[in-house]
Amino acid sequence: MEWFPAMPLDDWADTKETVHRFTQIVGKVRLASSVRRNHWWNVPFHLTGRGITTRPSGGFEGRPIFTVDFDFVGHRLIVNRLDGRSTSFGLIGHTVASFHRTLFEVLGDLGIEVEILAEPFGLTDGTPFANDTRHAAYDPAMVTRYWQVLSQVSLVLDRSAADFCGKISPVHHFWHTFDIAVTRFSGRSAGEQPQADPVTREAYSKEVISSGFWFGDDAMPWPAFYSYTAPEPAGIAEEPLRPERAAWLLQRGSHLAVLRYDDARACDDPVAAVLDFLDSAYQAGARRARWAPELLVAPPGTTDPVLEQEAPKP
Template sequence: MTQPLTPAGAVWPPLLVDSWTDTRETLHMMTQIVGKVQMACTPLVNQWWNVAFELSARGIRTNTMSAEGRAFDAEFDFVAEELVLRTSDGLRAAVALRPRPIAEFYAEFRSALVHMEIYVDIQAAPNEVENPIPFAEDTTHHAYDSDAVRIFWQQLVQADRVLNLWRAGFAGKASPVQIWWGGLDMACTLFSGREAPPHPGGAPHCPKWVNLEAYNRQCASGGFWPGGSGEGVFYAYCYPQPDGYSDRPAGPDGAHWDKSLGEFVLPYEVVTQSQDPDATVLHFLQSTYEAAADLANWDRRLFDVNPARLDPEIKAANRNRI
């Protein structure tokens, strides 16, 4: 797989995890509320692809959802500092993103849905977190530092771009680059096409059947998580984990196996301090994928492709078109 140089205009902004913990946890609860609506208003797609968010040019957005024959969506607009709701028959509502208790945000969000005649039942408490508080009772999470959120979003802008470059080098089944509200992380997952043994579960306050669906096929995943220590980490793991996986090289200097997480990690600050951040992340993602694929005997002749294979033809076809 080729590793292009980081574009000159790409900015990888720093953001210490400890500097926005309260805001991150509040934003996490906001995304869980909206994510549960998306889960209820979309059909199940393999490995829960229907419930994840995607990056937008303004922030984070849902998929298109459906209610009573109408389409609607939601977008966390971090530029205008509002959660925007839109329907296919022209209705629009907005919920401000500002410091206030989650209980208040949840009540206003529900009112906005009712105003738009969208009625949906959700399990109104978070998953995959310790000590979950029902949204309607949550006065603990109330911080919102808009500057920190926008920096986080710009981190996602760069992570999304590089994860898509990595995904483009794989010709098999692969997920889109997705933002998962369960852990507030961004990830892309590659699949071998084989079945996997039942996943044992383990995420806090998350039913076992969730992971049984998520990991019912052999896979290798890479992503970015704004938690832990420092400035967050890029991570990589596979399921099921073949013998010797954790002992394989993880690519660039600074990448290593984290026993507590059970994953390979590459600290975000190692990326930003490197001469070519894109190449550093791609080296990590590709090295860990190759470790998983080789040890589990994936047929890489079918999967590995050069994402730049048609660049000359594409450039020639588009020359002087605009």
Template sequence: MTQQWPRLDYLDWQDTCSALHLYLQVAGKYRLAHTPWINHAWHATFYVTPAGLTSSLIPDGPGLEIQFDFHEHLVVGIAVDGRRRSFALGPMTVAAFRDRFVQLISDLGGTPRFDGRPNEVPDPVPFAQDHRDRPYDRDAVERFHQALLATDRVFKAFRTSFLGKASPVHLFWGSFDLAVTRFSGRRAPLHGGGVPALPNAVAQEAYDREVSSAGFWPGGGGMDEPAFYAYAYPAPDGFRDAPVRPDAAFWHEGLSEFVLPYAAVQAAADGDAALLAFLESTYDAAAGLGGWDRDLLECRQGRPGQVRPADAEAP
């Protein structure tokens, strides 16, 4: 049984969305500074939870986890020795958020040292110098969380039909997107970099293998509405002209990616099926045109409680 997809209007909550993006960057920068590097920056991401988002365990001080609770609208820090601290999410400046976050980490026995500049945003202002008042729309944040939960559910189902290397379903705080990525197993050409406020070495390491990737943006970055996206790196010949589903999906010239407006999924009779069609058809285009070894990499979609037969053929 699928769940309802909530209404999202980026223009109605874009200032809150921008603030939440930067708050997650502060916490993400802390995780980045204290967690050993994992391929493709997977060590720095957040994960969707029933209450909001979590960093998972960070190896700093006694060991810490940072949670964004979108039910109670709190930032929560939990130490493995049982200590717990929190502060309220609400209207504030980024500088004030940073100060409260630093105090939370200190109170839990952690080391609040991390790079103080945002990534992947135009004209980045250091966190400690960002004194612009920011609103906080609780209802919009709760709807965003519901959209993340629904997206996470479908992305995880999609992930089960791939046997090769695949990323977790995780939220990147730089680009502020929930994403899942499949890998062909082959090396990719050196990426050109050029991502705003991001070292080229990070982008080049992220794309050092061939990928088919999909994700969800709440809006921003050239999109005035929430949307799902899909791309291949490197994009094989004919990729942009490949047939994709559902009918609302299209090739976005400015982004050089396939896009499916969130509104089309929200309005569909079966939103989960509409999104899964987008994920499967864009992957089919990337893997088919790119010459991936699909017999080796693919399997049927996972089913609860059923072991995948070891000799099962891909569908």
């Protein structure tokens, strides 16, 4: 399969709105059933060989251990308990309301009790899940393509992350914003943010440079790779980006480094172009925010001092 196959938002906008809500419902189950981690690392999905997973959840205070997996090849939702009990149902043909109802019926049948705030997070249409019969589109081919693109982007983000030896998040798929990202930390505090909401304060309590990919939305109706530095240092938008088509965009008062997905696809080596973009965006943020140079390692993924001494110097 080609790297970065076509993924125009117009081809699956209605399906994306439905699947986004499906993932929010399951993501909220994960949120309510997992141990809280710094920067909300317990919340996102991780990739599997057929879709995405909550990872094992529950387990404390007498609760069963279970996972909820989306199979985007067979187009089913699968709930597994650690004791071997399992059940699943098809994703095709569901409204958001019927998906929500069926999921909680399945959880109840398996003895899994969980309560969620059953309304969308951060979406323009905030219809409670139980009442949402409008969102029902599900194009299986485009949903499989969504998972395939996620999988390829995840590998590229992992390769980019290998250059960094400081605190760094896993590569994970956030259900609230429907993007996939990896976040690097300088090790310094971001300072107090009393005006920010609790979700934001936890996510950005430390200095970060975050990079990822989103599939597009109403504000930016095209898929793109992105990177940002938070808190944003002065003058970052004056820093050069690579390749040529990458640009700084002002979004909600902050600057995003953006490389459109189709521009990356048009390059002779799309993977190399994306890695170059991510490196240039990191270097821009690191220079302006004065991050320690030793946070980058060579060879990539190595902190062995013997190998570091043997590595050729640039």
